[in-house]
Amino acid sequence: MFEKKNFFVAPMAGITDRPFRQIIRQFSPDVSLVTEMISCHSLKEQHKNCPRNFDRYDDEGNIGTQIFGANAELMADAARILQDNGAKWIDINMGCPVPKVATRAGAGAFLMKNHKLAGEIMRAVVRAVDIPVTVKTRLGWDAEHCDWRELVDIAADSGVASVALHGRTRAAGYTGVAIHPDVSDCPIPIIANGDIKTVDDVRQMENLGYAGVMIGRAMLGAPWKIAEITDGKVPQNIVNIVLNHLDLVIDYYGSRSGVPLFRKHAAWYSAGMSGASAFRVAVNQITDEKELKDKISEFWGCVAKI
Numbered sequence: 001m002f003e004k005k006n007f008f009v010a011p012m013a014g015i016t017d018r019p020f021r022q023i024i025r026q027f028s029p030d031v032s033l034v035t036e037m038i039s040c041h042s043l044k045e046q047h048k049n050c051p052r053n054f055d056r057y058d059d060e061g062n063i064g065t066q067i068f069g070a071n072a073e074l075m076a077d078a079a080r081i082l083q084d085n086g087a088k089w090i091d092i093n094m095g096c097p098v099p100k101v102a103t104r105a106g107a108g109a110f111l112m113k114n115h116k117l118a119g120e121i122m123r124a125v126v127r128a129v130d131i132p133v134t135v136k137t138r139l140g141w142d143a144e145h146c147d148w149r150e151l152v153d154i155a156a157d158s159g160v161a162s163v164a165l166h167g168r169t170r171a172a173g174y175t176g177v178a179i180h181p182d183v184s185d186c187p188i189p190i191i192a193n194g195d196i197k198t199v200d201d202v203r204q205m206e207n208l209g210y211a212g213v214m215i216g217r218a219m220l221g222a223p224w225k226i227a228e229i230t231d232g233k234v235p236q237n238i239v240n241i242v243l244n245h246l247d248l249v250i251d252y253y254g255s256r257s258g259v260p261l262f263r264k265h266a267a268w269y270s271a272g273m274s275g276a277s278a279f280r281v282a283v284n285q286i287t288d289e290k291e292l293k294d295k296i297s298e299f300w301g302c303v304a305k306i
């Protein structure tokens, strides 16, 4: 099986924030993590709505920071800021399909349609920093334009260290099953992404020539997922993990923002359990930290540890 550092947690906007990354590290200290995507504009202009984008990463182990944008110079500036803030590598988003990024901003997945600009951005970012630069992309814009391999060659020529390949097109979004092409003859390491959840999935990616795997949604409500795959470790005391995650969220965002923000995590942790939908409905009404902790403790049948 791949080395631990070749297991990546996928960047997920609104999810892979610092508290979630801290929880994952408790199970998998040596895996590689990628931040939520960060706009190069907000970084450069110190956008007032994005203060949490100005995290420092020095204490976070092997962590890449993901940037998106359509302007090579701004992307290079953003990469420099993140390098100064302790990022271990810079990841360029060339796969995000949401209209705000891919069509309105001409960034993310749109760069799969504009290989010239994609190459300019890669070269500018590689020149700007001393740390490795990676790219995350998809198979192509749509089923008729699956030209990921051309983008990989541009990445290799631009000095990019590796490419994470989500096995869907921009048009497919998150629907259908991910398709993972054989990458044995690619000039740089390719990391497989999309629907990877089990040891068998990981072995299949090894056989197809991938250098690692990147796991996203399988981590939701299961921050131990990679440890489960690599070491067969599934924790028993879920309630303590949930409460610990909630504490980290509240430490980071404060109680007022942290309690509503935690609702989605509470839903994911409880998914599939008996009474989960009633629990979700109740949690969605709660605004008070102590009440949320009591509800979580009650749901998992424990006495509150607060």
Ligand SMILES: Cc1cc2nc3c(=O)[nH]c(=O)nc-3n(C[C@H](O)[C@H](O)[C@H](O)COP(=O)(O)O)c2cc1C
Residues within 6 Å of the ligand: 010, 011, 012, 013, 014, 015, 035, 036, 037, 066, 093, 095, 096, 136, 166, 193, 194, 195, 196, 214, 215, 216, 217, 218
């Ligand atoms: C809620 C959500 C947010 C995401 N945010 C990002 C992001 O910020 N940057 C990015 O490159 N991909 C983002 N993705 C895509 C994931 O990184 C990943 O490519 C996708 O979920 C497929 O992998 P999976 O099947 O393991 O989840 C996001 C996906 C989800 C579900």
